[in-house]
Amino acid sequence: MYFDLNDEQQAIKSTAHDFLGARFKSERIREIAASESGFDEAGWTEMAELGWAGLALPEEWGGQGLGAVELAILFEEMGYALAPSPLLSNTIAGLALAAGGSDEQKERWLRPLAEGSLRGTPALIDADGPAEPMKFSMEPGDVLTGTKTLVLDAGSADFFLVATADGGRHLVEKGAEGVTVTAEESIDPTRRLFSVRFEGVRPEATLTGNGEDYHPVFHRACVALAAESTGLAQRALEMSVEYAKDRQQFGRPIGAYQAVSHRCAQMLLETENSRSAVYGAAWAADAEPESLPLAASTAKAYASDAGWRVPDAAIQVHGGIGFTWEHDLHFFLKRGRANAAMFGDAKWHREQVAEAVLAGETAPASA
Amino acid sequence: MDLTLSPSEGEFRDEVRSWLQENHPGPEPEAGLDEVMSFRRDWQLKLHEAGWAGISWPKEYGGRGATMIEQAIFAAEATRQEAPAPANVLGLAMGGPVVIAHGSDEQKARYLEPILTGEEIWCQGFSEPESGSDLASLKTRAVKDGDEWVVTGQKVWTTFAQYAKWCMLVARTDPDAPKHQGLTYFLMDMEQDAVQTRPLVQITGEGEFNEVFFEEARVPDANVVGGVGNGWAVAITTLMNERAGLAFGAISQIQNSLGRLSKLARETPSNGGTAAEDPYFRQRIAQLHIEVETMRLNAYRGLTKTMQSGIPGPEGSLGKWQWADINQDLTELALEIEGAYSMLARGSEHAVAGGAWQYGFLRSRANSIEGGTTDILKNIIAERVLGLPRLR
Numbered sequence: 001m002y003f004d005l006n007d008e009q010q011a012i013k014s015t016a017h018d019f020l021g022a023r024f025k026s027e028r029i030r031e032i033a034a035s036e037s038g039f040d041e042a043g044w045t046e047m048a049e050l051g052w053a054g055l056a057l058p059e060e061w062g063g064q065g066l067g068a069v070e071l072a073i074l075f076e077e078m079g080y081a082l083a084p085s086p087l088l089s090n091t092i093a094g095l096a097l098a099a100g101g102s103d104e105q106k107e108r109w110l111r112p113l114a115e116g117s118l119r120g121t122p123a124l125i126d127a128d129g130p131a132e133p134m135k136f137s138m139e140p141g142d143v144l145t146g147t148k149t150l151v152l153d154a155g156s157a158d159f160f161l162v163a164t165a166d167g168g169r170h171l172v173e174k175g176a177e178g179v180t181v182t183a184e185e186s187i188d189p190t191r192r193l194f195s196v197r198f199e200g201v202r203p204e205a206t207l208t209g210n211g212e213d214y215h216p217v218f219h220r221a222c223v224a225l226a227a228e229s230t231g232l233a234q235r236a237l238e239m240s241v242e243y244a245k246d247r248q249q250f251g252r253p254i255g256a257y258q259a260v261s262h263r264c265a266q267m268l269l270e271t272e273n274s275r276s277a278v279y280g281a282a283w284a285a286d287a288e289p290e291s292l293p294l295a296a297s298t299a300k301a302y303a304s305d306a307g308w309r310v311p312d313a314a315i316q317v318h319g320g321i322g323f324t325w326e327h328d329l330h331f332f333l334k335r336g337r338a339n340a341a342m343f344g345d346a347k348w349h350r351e352q353v354a355e356a357v358l359a360g361e362t363a364p365a366s367a
Numbered sequence: 368m369d370l371t372l373s374p375s376e377g378e379f380r381d382e383v384r385s386w387l388q389e390n391h392p393g394p395e396p397e398a399g400l401d402e403v404m405s406f407r408r409d410w411q412l413k414l415h416e417a418g419w420a421g422i423s424w425p426k427e428y429g430g431r432g433a434t435m436i437e438q439a440i441f442a443a444e445a446t447r448q449e450a451p452a453p454a455n456v457l458g459l460a461m462g463g464p465v466v467i468a469h470g471s472d473e474q475k476a477r478y479l480e481p482i483l484t485g486e487e488i489w490c491q492g493f494s495e496p497e498s499g500s501d502l503a504s505l506k507t508r509a510v511k512d513g514d515e516w517v518v519t520g521q522k523v524w525t526t527f528a529q530y531a532k533w534c535m536l537v538a539r540t541d542p543d544a545p546k547h548q549g550l551t552y553f554l555m556d557m558e559q560d561a562v563q564t565r566p567l568v569q570i571t572g573e574g575e576f577n578e579v580f581f582e583e584a585r586v587p588d589a590n591v592v593g594g595v596g597n598g599w600a601v602a603i604t605t606l607m608n609e610r611a612g613l614a615f616g617a618i619s620q621i622q623n624s625l626g627r628l629s630k631l632a633r634e635t636p637s638n639g640g641t642a643a644e645d646p647y648f649r650q651r652i653a654q655l656h657i658e659v660e661t662m663r664l665n666a667y668r669g670l671t672k673t674m675q676s677g678i679p680g681p682e683g684s685l686g687k688w689q690w691a692d693i694n695q696d697l698t699e700l701a702l703e704i705e706g707a708y709s710m711l712a713r714g715s716e717h718a719v720a721g722g723a724w725q726y727g728f729l730r731s732r733a734n735s736i737e738g739g740t741t742d743i744l745k746n747i748i749a750e751r752v753l754g755l756p757r758l759r
Binding site: 001002003004005006009069241244245252253255256257258261262264265266268269272273274276277279280282283284287288298301302347350351353354357358 | 370371372650652658661667746752758
């Protein structure tokens, strides 16, 4: 029993913290957010050099071979830094390829993805479908027709992993004939969303895996995203505490008033709970896979709420300045709010928890 | 990162589990508190004979020298099996650890064994009518008279005072010193006429706690623990012990309650089906499970940290706060599930589950007050974890 980061994990955390803090200063994030593509090529290259594109992908295929815990550590720091990057979508595409690809498919697509020279993104939600996790309406077949929406980072991706009604995944290159990519306007300027139209498109490959192979991928994605939301909350909390110590009203720092300090205590509670749920689920993914679905839903449900409520509370602590475009807090609120709705919202995940616990399944209990 | 038990911890859990299964005395008597206490005394003796009383105490003082994780395992397992509490819960959790940490050799020789056997029950004399959260403002006076102290004042919220032989009493010995410095920690013999106890009837209708009145009660100088004027530091040790020991039992207790809540939901009609099928209740029940799980995982993170550093940190306040919130939400939800029947209390023919949830709802109102109010815990977190300035 040792529920904390070990030395190697601590080293990953501080490397990520230092690198991301130096690379993504506020001005740079704003530049990327306001740019045409929203994609930071130089930042991507550096992340790839650090091995992050393949952090949790098998060493056999050029990855680092690390686990969900390390992934959670990295994404918590990505959230803390508010890093605009396709690392999340690329990681999920990599995990799906690792889970469902043949050796030949892995050689051709996974290896370059893990090295960072090709980027992939999953195309899951059907524009005419229910927008719920793991429910797809696009017909499988030799050619694909339909519109996928809410596709992350499609603008900077080289290929899509397109989900079909049978749970299969089909690899389509962005340049393939019949593919049209249209940008959507996300509430979160630090992560781009797109719709992708497939008009009789012939996939480059259909992965050999079946639908169930991708469930653990989905759950790992939930944990990584929940980790990112935890990082957003941590940063918003720290900004608030600093401000509350510094800002004077009525002759005192506002943090001396319990209306403010108790709000900050609440923010800490939610941030720490979120982190515990994320680490617990990440640990389950690596060490106790049978408890991953419940643990992942627990983490994603909690972090979905905390990831935007804590930045929201931070705006209140900051008062008027927190509501200005000039202050960075709104980016945290927006990223957190978009994360809350991505990969199943809190309500969806709570329903998964209800299903498990009302049927008598218990939480992963170690003691 | 590793959330599994080591082989030796796993063996310990199995040992605890099977011992409890074999020796569990069954449910507590439903009759009066006297019967309950006598039942708990028998149970404590059984625990002690098998080496399960005072497991956190060092072996040289009759304990088991259990690691923190073993203490957590024991508390979780005992609660999971709904084992009764030992009779002398305050002596085991607070009195003994204080004597071990601050007591003289003579005090250790005199007090520890009867705590473990349950022969002598202990109570805690800290809170006063005018000193609740601001404990250090307490006014009960102790005045030196030869080799004795004469104590006058009133304590309140004193659990088990009517059964106690010893009271962990904090009294003011130097009225001129700054408030935290003029206090002394005594072991007061409750068996004297100058000490009177009176049950304090709470909103549940029970008298779980007492008021204790000291009218020139006598305590020998030899019963000072940790030196005259050091009462605050000694008292803080007991409060830290209280918090560290409670968390894992509390989590198991909530998990038990959640199991009962799910059962209630499955058995209660709602919206044309059962409450367990009603999306609104499903969301609420799930959220409680999620909160309990975060509390459990936080407690393990805190335990890991404490095992590294040796001292429980102020983060423990988060767990106590969260426990109170969850317990209150849980009982509120039970009443909501019961709907109109939630009006019926214990003793009523049509009360659901014998009125247990009505009692739980009322009793849990105290959870955000007892052992540190949630409001004070937020102050502690703001000041000691976040480093925000103090208003006071």
